């Protein structure tokens with residue numbers, strides 16, 4: 294309503310899409326698991342950053358998002374918090390010995406994947422939430438074994454994940470959230486076809502896509518992956 298619009302204006306949160314939930318002012322106001330809230334507090338996050346204020350409630354609502362915000366604005370937690378929340382809730386209500394991955398996050402580089410995993414471990418501590426890194430430089434057999442032991446989130450670079458998927462059977466049918474961090478950078482590195490190939494291995498996931506700038510090309514990619522993509526950009530409009 295009007296409140297939401299005022300808040301967005303004040304925080305320079307621009308949204309394009311239907312029925313976008315209002316931004317939240319506190320992490321505690323959108324029903325996140327208690328343990329996750331504790332971890333957020335332990336991490337030293339008092340208030341959500343503007344991108345988190347808008348992305349977290351929209352992602353929890355199931356929306357597919359195309360997001361743009363400055364470096365250092367807290368984008369990582371904006372996708373990890375909804376992912377961890379989904380994974381924890383799913384595992385706590387669906388008991389199964391065969392644990393298939395529930396989310397996949399792609400980033401352009403091994404280093405970025407490691408950073409995202411560290412962040413995920415911090416926020417997911419004490420919850421039914423395990424991660425597997427699928428990046429070059431480590432033995433693929435070990436990465437595969439880790440996935441087979443049961444993980445909630447796979448974090449990888451497109452090249453290595455394709456490598457693993459084409460050589461081995463990894464069941465991705467339970468993947469509900471597909472995160473793409475720094476997608477513009479992935480395109481620059483020539484990963485476009487690989488990103489699309491990984492997308493096609495999933496069954497209509499919710500897409501959380503991040504890019505420094507939102508070009509028509511990137512909007513097109515996002516809408517080819519999900520219908521009704523909500524665009525969220527923080528700060529000066531990017532176009």
Ligand code: ADP
Pocket residue numbers: 337338339340341342345362363364365366367368369370
């Ligand atoms: P980027 O938007 O560039 O991906 P990051 O997600 O890496 O930014 O976050 C930048 C820094 O801000 C990190 O050190 C992270 O721990 C910190 N951070 C994220 N969210 C918050 C918050 N709500 N309050 C305080 N610090 C935060």
Ligand code: MG
Pocket residue numbers: 368369474
């Ligand atoms: Mg980032």
